[in-house]
Amino acid sequence: MLNRVILIGRLTADPELRYTNSGTAVATFTLAVDRPRTNSNGERDTDFINVVVWSKQAETVSQYLHKGRLAAVDGRLQIRSYENREGQKVRVTEIVAESVRFLDRGDNTNGGNNGARSTNSDGNRPANNNNSNTNNQGQNSGSRRFEDDPFADDPFADDQQTIDISEDDLPF
Structure with missing residues (x-):
């Protein structure tokens, strides 16, 4: 069995952060995703996907993603149902994110995230995120860093110099 969804789109509004009764963080947002083909008017239709x-990733997303930001979501499709206040059965289709990648810089007034970053379901960056800085090369000089930025400790974020390593220094 396989249930995997990968989306790239823009947030339609700021994420909404709430906490369960047990204290677990949960954030929800809607991603606007353009369809690949144009309609009969030559325009692209857009899907709005919840x-x-x-957990920790919900808090990170809530803090650094805002309306209009470009994001990639990797997760699974979930269809659930509940009974509303009028007693009607309502079906909800949504993506439960396992990983969220911030694909654009955003402006300094709403988070100050420095380029494309991703978080796993535990809210931490993946260990081998080799291309996390490819979208913002040359754009970091002069950008404001925030003390609460979980990615501020990246020693290579602003470095565009090549590293000179001899083969004798390599462990393999």
Whole structure:
């Protein structure tokens, strides 16, 4: 069995952060995703897809993603149902995110994230995120860093110099 969804789109509004009764963070947002083909008028239709993010990653997403930001979501499709206040059964289709990648810089007034970053379902960056800085090369000089930025400790974020390593220094 396989249930995997990968989306790239823009947030339609700021994420909404809430906490369960047990204290687990959960954030929800809607991603606007353009369809690949144009309609009969030559325009692209857009799908608005609900996304749910849990735990530490929910807090990170809520803090750094804002309306209009470009993001990639990797997760699974979930269809659930509940009974509303009028007693009607309502079906909800949403993506439960396992990983969220911030694909654009955003402006300094709403988070100050420095380029493309991703978080796993535990809210931490993946260990081998080799291309996390490819979208913002040459754009970091002069950008403001925030003390609460979880990615501020990246020693190579602003470095565009090549590293000179001899083969004798390599462990393999």
